[in-house]
Amino acid sequence: MLQEKRIGFIGAGAMSEAIIAGLLQTKQVEPKQIFLTNRSDEQRLQDLINQYGLSAKATEIKQIASADIVVLATKPKDVPEAMRYWSKKLCSGQLLISIAAGIEIAYLESFLSTEVAIVRAMPNTSSAVGYSATAMCHGRFASKQDVECALQIFRSIGAVWTVDESLMDAVTGLSGSGPAYIYYVVEALEAAGIQAGLEKQVARELTLQTFFGAAQMLMQSGKEASQLRQEVTSPNGTTMAGLAELNRHETQKVFQQAVLKATERSAEMGKELNKVGT
Incomplete structure (x- = not known):
């Protein structure tokens, strides 16, 4: 075409x-x-x-x-x-x-x-x-x-x-700005790996492969993210300890608010330009 x-x-x-x-x-x-x-x-x-x-x-x-x-x-x-x-x-x-x-x-x-x-x-x-x-x-x-x-x-x-x-402003807030959210998390995980004793390059490669593997699991398994999370979380295990810390800081809520704020900003930008007129 x-x-x-x-x-x-x-x-x-x-x-x-x-x-x-x-x-x-x-x-x-x-x-x-x-x-x-x-x-x-x-x-x-x-x-x-x-x-x-x-x-x-x-x-x-x-x-x-x-x-x-x-x-x-x-x-x-x-x-x-x-x-x-x-x-x-x-x-x-x-x-x-x-x-x-x-x-x-x-x-x-x-x-x-x-x-x-x-x-x-x-x-x-x-x-x-x-x-x-x-x-x-x-x-x-x-x-x-x-x-x-x-x-x-x-x-x-x-x-x-x-x-x-x-729904386009919501798209902008989620997937339009989304790569930056992912990079933000990658920065944090890399830094944590280094703090835990890993060499910088090893921490980076482990983080990227973890993201890639998790994305493939989501896409290929057809399972909800919550189900996959539960499957990898053993009672009183290491993953549960890490997730408990994330929950203590209401991390999911923070990410939700980030998407909503970006969505709001997208709508504001349109309104601001509309005031400029033709």
Whole structure:
């Protein structure tokens, strides 16, 4: 479905690069189908062109403006400026995919004078290694084909789910910010291993393999996390001692609050930008 689609990226940051790399590695598109621009860093654009073998015309404004699919990959705070400029160049028949956190479809539509199909998505940074957890929703003008194109794009960098737009802030709080929570725990476990006497590299490798193995157990066994936890927790054993300390500090509640706070912030960001207006 993407074989004949021309895809333009507004913003040339890490997420754009991850998607470009995913599309090319999975052979969904060829380099000549990809175009990109950013606000100021010309060297960054040239580096991406060289690295991925893109066309010499890849950064031409007219090429991006006329692309079948346009990916809005700027920081949320830069969306108003980007939309004020690009909205005048987009037209009915194109698909606009936004990966800017907290930005609602209605807000994007407020800049447009034509019926442009819009998909709002929230990938995460694991897209860089092909393991993103992405959720997406679509606007009123998006066809089944538009949705399928977006699904194909995000499958190239990991797994993707469709949700109602009202849940996108929750997605941002959970899986969008989720890798940082995992890294935070990894930091703590590595540090604890070192404090217990392990060499730094051994502590790191044991921690990473433990996370990988636990994830595989969850995915392959089909069991709930609570059941697996109970199965590994022997009465008066070492795991029970460790979990007792976590429970004493209400660690589960802390993580729940972290996700809810990130969810709230995502919603706030959208409201703040909406006040800026078009």
